[in-house]
Amino acid sequence: MTQNSSYTNLTLSSKWDELLQEAHRKKVLEYMPLIVVLFVLVVVGLIGNILTILFYGFKIKKTPTFVLILLLAIVDLIVCCLAFTTIADLCVNIMFTSEILCKCMYFLDHWLMLSSVLILWIISIHRYRRICKPLGRQLDERSAKIVVVMTTTLSMVYCIHVFIIYKPVKLNISTSDDSVPIVVGHYCTNTDDPDIRDVLITFHIIDIVSILFCFATFVFTYGNIWRTVRRHTRTATTLKQAVPSSSTVKRTIPIQNNLEQTSTVSSKDNISTETTTTQMQMSNITTLGVSLRQGNDLGQSVGDSENESTTSVPKDNQNKFKSQNAQKDLSSSKASEDQKVHAASKSSTTLTRERNITLMMFAVTVGLVVCFTPYFIGTVGTRALSSTNESELNIGNELALRFPFFNSIINPIIFCVFNPQYRRYVLGKLAACLLRRK
Template structure:
């Protein structure tokens, strides 16, 4: 009797019910393994939804409509949708090795890629807009209408670009190790790059296109913000030179402001076909030549009239200079804020592309892809949609006050 029982114990499990039981056990084990990531993604999703709703409320209804603010509002709308899509990723982590629906697999990843790609495109457009505002102030600029159209076109382009997801993503089989000695592995399914041999070349081609497009965006960011930094630095040096130039002039000739050469350059944006360097040279000549000379002795104006006119003109110029100074300071803060958002984008998307285009393409359909570290890297872009409202709050004091009021009300 004992020999018979030992033989039954040592008999391998071969029935489908035994394999299903082991698959359920492996499924529960994966869920337990992913619990910290699931909780983190849930907190990120809720935080991002609240933050982006506040961003839409502020930049959509509480500030003056400018091209940059309109694009920030549209970016917040896209980020809000991405935050809702985090819940589909949470569902994917809960299903994990039992994901067998082809339609859900394709649509889930298509929506994720579509809105994330649109977010990148909006920041790409904003970087070009900031470059033209700072480095090409006398050229054609974005308007509210053209900025909106550009975002709509980028959204349509993202739909076309991400349509390849319907080709290269599928539920694939994967061998899952078990704790049973008789059946060391069971077959599970999860949504990832297709393992169809006929689509191998297509998969490699689209991965190459992804690498090229991402590299192009990163190069654009380096070019635009690098030139903005150089332009601001050059203007600051010119401002210091012009500020110290009139020190040898008589006191009466020092009434005009010499600070903020970048302010005067920004005012030149209304002058067509007039370069920044030409305008700077003109300012230098105006400050150091006959613009400070005394009125013509043949004039019929009395000294008192001349003095009042000079004082009125000087006061008006100082007031205009103060307004321009505020405007330029605001433009630079906005540029710095969008640069910080772009840096956050690069940081959040880099692990994703390393995991998706690199490791995932090489080790697809293996159990290693289902570990928490890989899932975390693939979920990193979601963090960017949550960080953006925090960056806006840090760099914009008015938005920070708006958020505080909402929190106090709650």
């Protein structure tokens, strides 16, 4: 009897192992499309983040915003490297039994993803102060690095709770064998220990509040930036319409030169004749009329005509001096108008550059929101509000839990779309690689 019982137990154990292996293979085949897509995207993310680090680290002038983008690319590169662990997790699935690997893997994932979110949070505040509060205190390169180090350290300390709430848990897997309808596998996820369920719920609430706070900050900062840019654009348009064009200023100079020549010729005629005749008086009246029609000042024209009729050389010198002063006034007026136009143009160029950078970072932030929303729905909805069961292993839920990795993958693509310099740099590198292969 003892031998028969032992033989039966051995047979059931062997059959149980076979059924578990079969269930494991089915899960691998089910996850295979996700594994292949994730692997390809991770490779793209690795290449993209390396190029981003090279470009913003060595190929462009350092600014606080670009330093933050460089640090974000470094974090994203590490996240892409860690994505291979989540691919391995999909391959192992229900055979995951190592508690240390489970805790370390999710600790690193949570730490670096939270650091990525906080860097984008810092960038949104910096862009807000750069555009909406330009006269206030701004981040410089050194302070930007210090802030990132502080937030990264803070996120690391916070993510220590992962070592408490994550571990491989038992999971009942249905089989097609009537004699052994259920086999027990192990899956790395939130603990199902009822003693620390309250701790698990508390940390989930903190996560939700934190992410909502970050999202509210994004809405506030980029909403105010949008309003400020619109207001500046309207002001710049109004100033452009108010400042006279340079062609108008240029047209006034020939008119003044004609007036000076007319005044000089009239003075020379009066000096040579030293007599006033009716014809010269008629000529002076005609000249005065022409001057008035050309836009000369009324009082000055009358005064010049009266001085010319007295035939004195010093008065002629005075007229020349006045003409020179008038020309200098016109030149200074033209220079002042040119300065206004140049200042308006420079301000418009700076505003356009800042707007493009802000638009790029806004697109990155939208990508963050899109990638993290399914993750929090899957984490809180599926794991916190229900017990661990086989439905947690469906491919839709596994895809949602891997969505934050996509944020680190698509960031270089967004930079490439919105930054022409970076796009040319990437295309140049790709063309160089293709030429080397040939």
